[in-house]
Amino acid sequence: MKNKKTLMILALAVTLSGVLSACSFGGDEPKEIVEATPTPEPTEAPDPTPTPAASSQSTTYTSADRSISIELPDATWANRSDEGDLVSFESPDQGRILIIHGEGAEDMSSAVIPSTEDLAISLEQASDLVNGTDFEIRRYSATTENGVNVYSYVTRMLNTEKSGGYSFVINKYLTNDNEYYSITASGIGGSQKAYNRLQKSVNSFQILGDSTLKAAAGGQGQEGGQAAAGSNGVVPGKPSEDIISDNTKTRTIYRNSDGQPLVIKIDNNGNWVDDNGNSYRFASECDVYDQNDVDYYYHGEAADVYYMPLPDSQ
Missing domain, CATH: 3.40.1000.10 (Mog1/PsbP, alpha/beta/alpha sandwich)
Structure with a gap:
């Protein structure tokens, strides 16, 4: 009897030892800690650099x-x-x-x-x-x-x-x-x-x-x-530079049909126009045509012939 009692005590001790181990009372390895990945902060976009306009200078x-x-x-x-x-x-x-x-x-x-x-x-x-x-x-x-x-x-x-x-x-x-x-x-x-x-x-x-x-x-x-x-x-x-840039310069042309005079001047785009916005072109130093191909003539002077504008393409 004494031997059986001793064996039962030993068996109980072994069982308790296993239970205590399962309850993690010391002796077990620590669990691995998983850290959360931090959310990256958004990068601020650089201020856009404006594209410079093409220079009008030569x-x-x-x-x-x-x-x-x-x-x-x-x-x-x-x-x-x-x-x-x-x-x-x-x-x-x-x-x-x-x-x-x-x-x-x-x-x-x-x-x-x-x-x-x-x-x-x-x-x-x-x-x-x-x-x-x-x-x-x-x-x-x-x-x-x-x-x-x-x-x-x-x-x-x-x-x-x-x-x-x-x-x-x-x-x-x-x-x-x-x-x-x-x-x-x-x-x-x-x-x-x-x-x-x-x-x-x-x-x-x-x-x-x-x-x-x-x-x-x-x-x-x-x-x-x-x-x-x-x-x-x-x-x-x-064409003379000062004539093109100075739109106060004028010419008096005459209509071929009745000889009536008409004053034209150079606009900011270098075109000959009248006060009503009608355009004119010089086919030669004295032959002038308006936008509807009505013909005029210009008596002119030597200097005016020299700076005669190149007729625009039709």
Whole structure:
């Protein structure tokens, strides 16, 4: 009996030991603690930086090899190519400027220089354009400046579908027997203001590096040379800056049908208008047409003929 009692006590002790262990009274390993992931604080977005508007001020571009420079009309013009003998610029709303250089016997043999108005017409006809229907050459002139031949003219586009949307092209060539530069500025808008801006840019072209043509490219235009005007009846020359900017300047034109006078002036966009807002264009130094193609004439003076605006494209 005594032995059985002892065995029962031992068995009870073992059982209690297991129960106490299950109740975690000391001795068991601590449970793993899981920490909550903190919610990240939102990052404040930086204040938006406003995009500056394109500057209306002209800017001077110098080629990568520093051989030439040209004044671009404003900040909307971007350089598209600068490869030594080919430099080009584009503006989405204004047009394109292309400068090409050639030097040496090989380049000169392949170049077509418009040394006459007939050659200028032939150059346009090579692009499948018809003279008098798709285009016309205006203000052709040939000058000699410090021994350099300078040829310039304006191609007025009569068919803008064939011209790729361009209304006019200002062409200028500097050349001698061994070298040439051609500068062409194609304008999208047909207004006087659009023409003035591109003409100013073409006239600003300068040769900075070594060149036999450098004496004729000082960025001052063509004044001072001896001109050989073309046969189109238009006196060469660019519109005067003070006339374009000063809209108090006027002209008196006369209606062909009855000789009645009419006073017109230049508006802020460079167009000739009357007090009622009707627009007028000069087909030559004395022939004037209103927006309905009613014809007028202008007696004019020598100075007025010189700054005659380029007629807008129809």
